[in-house]
Amino acid sequence: MSARLIDGKATAARVLAEVAGDVAALKARGIEPALAVVLVGSDPASQVYVRNKVLRAGEVGIRSLEYCLGAEASAAEVLEVVEGLNADASVHGILVQLPLPAHISETQVLQAIDPAKDVDGFHSENVGGLSQGRPVLTPCTPAGCMRLLRDTLGDLAGKHAVVVGRSNIVGKPMAALLLAADCSVTVLHSRSVKPQRLCGQADIVVAAVGRPRMIDADWIKPGAVVIDVGINRIEDDGRSRLVGDVDFDAVQPVASAITPVPGGVGPMTIAMLMHNTVTAARQQHAPSAQE
Numbered sequence: 001m002s003a004r005l006i007d008g009k010a011t012a013a014r015v016l017a018e019v020a021g022d023v024a025a026l027k028a029r030g031i032e033p034a035l036a037v038v039l040v041g042s043d044p045a046s047q048v049y050v051r052n053k054v055l056r057a058g059e060v061g062i063r064s065l066e067y068c069l070g071a072e073a074s075a076a077e078v079l080e081v082v083e084g085l086n087a088d089a090s091v092h093g094i095l096v097q098l099p100l101p102a103h104i105s106e107t108q109v110l111q112a113i114d115p116a117k118d119v120d121g122f123h124s125e126n127v128g129g130l131s132q133g134r135p136v137l138t139p140c141t142p143a144g145c146m147r148l149l150r151d152t153l154g155d156l157a158g159k160h161a162v163v164v165g166r167s168n169i170v171g172k173p174m175a176a177l178l179l180a181a182d183c184s185v186t187v188l189h190s191r192s193v194k195p196q197r198l199c200g201q202a203d204i205v206v207a208a209v210g211r212p213r214m215i216d217a218d219w220i221k222p223g224a225v226v227i228d229v230g231i232n233r234i235e236d237d238g239r240s241r242l243v244g245d246v247d248f249d250a251v252q253p254v255a256s257a258i259t260p261v262p263g264g265v266g267p268m269t270i271a272m273l274m275h276n277t278v279t280a281a282r283q284q285h286a287p288s289a290q291e
């Protein structure tokens with residue numbers, strides 16, 4: 001058996017086409033969806049992420065606003081920007097690019113974002129709503145993984161899903177979304193005992209660890225569907241390249257379907273950010289939100 005490739009690029013293109021249609025429909029009602037991206041400091045990776053988000057927004061017709069503050073900006077200055085954006089009714093989504101410089105509390109800044117504009121889904125109001133099964137703005141990477149899983153498997157009810165990793169941005173919301181989709185969910189982390197054995201029972205494996213190629217064929221039940229969130233840069237034969245948390249070559253003959261790295265989960269994250277921005281705009285202009 002050789003697993004079929006789950007093409008994140010193609011799925012992301014479909015999501016973006018849907019979003020472009022939704023943006024056009026909102027514009028026809030006089031609403032121009034707008035996303036504000038706040039960058040603090042000059043971390044090169046963050047600059048690339050912000051540039052890609054702004055580019056993608058433009059492609060689907062979303063207006064984007066960029067706020068770049070120096071690395072020495074104070075927490076008060078960042079909060080002032082966020083509060084200004086909260087108060088601006090023409091801005092529907094606010095994203096603060098992480099990580100922030102060490103002297104600024106990420107929690108304080110993320111909690112300052114209006115939950116209705118929190119397109120990253122990191123505000124505790126949205127985190128709580130997700131765990132209670134309320135319809136909220138959902139973190140983009142796990143939401144992208146869910147879309148890939150639904151496209152691959154259809155109904156997920158009754159599947160045993162193992163999430164490897166329990167971070168606030170990927171592992172925990174991923175587990176909540178799988179539970180909401182009626183999966184039986186196991187979450188593994190650095191203190192798990194015999195993680196291979198537990199993972200080897202899964203119909204669905206989502207790997208979000210940050211360790212290059214940690215998950216090999218011994219972790220995977222034949223026929224499982226494998227979603228690799230990991231993005232790790234390694235030196236291979238003197239060349240720098242990206243690999244996932246899953247040993248793709250070892251796992252592909254065992255799994256039934258698998259995401260590649262790159263070209264799997266990565267493109268879905270930005271697509272779901274655009275989806276969340278349009279959702280936020282629509283909700284802010286819903287009749288009940290205007291009362």
Ligand code: NDP
Nearest residue numbers: 141165166167170189190208209210229230231265266269
């Ligand atoms: P974190 O470092 O925040 O979390 C890693 C998790 O993996 C932790 O919960 C940790 O456990 C767990 N872990 C570490 N070692 C092991 C081990 N040996 N066995 C089992 N679990 C282990 O990472 P993120 O969640 O932020 O990111 C994970 C990966 O996903 C990274 O490669 C990152 O680059 C990538 N990523 C990709 C995105 C995309 O768009 N494709 C978006 C976001 C992240 P513990 O809690 O016990 O420490």
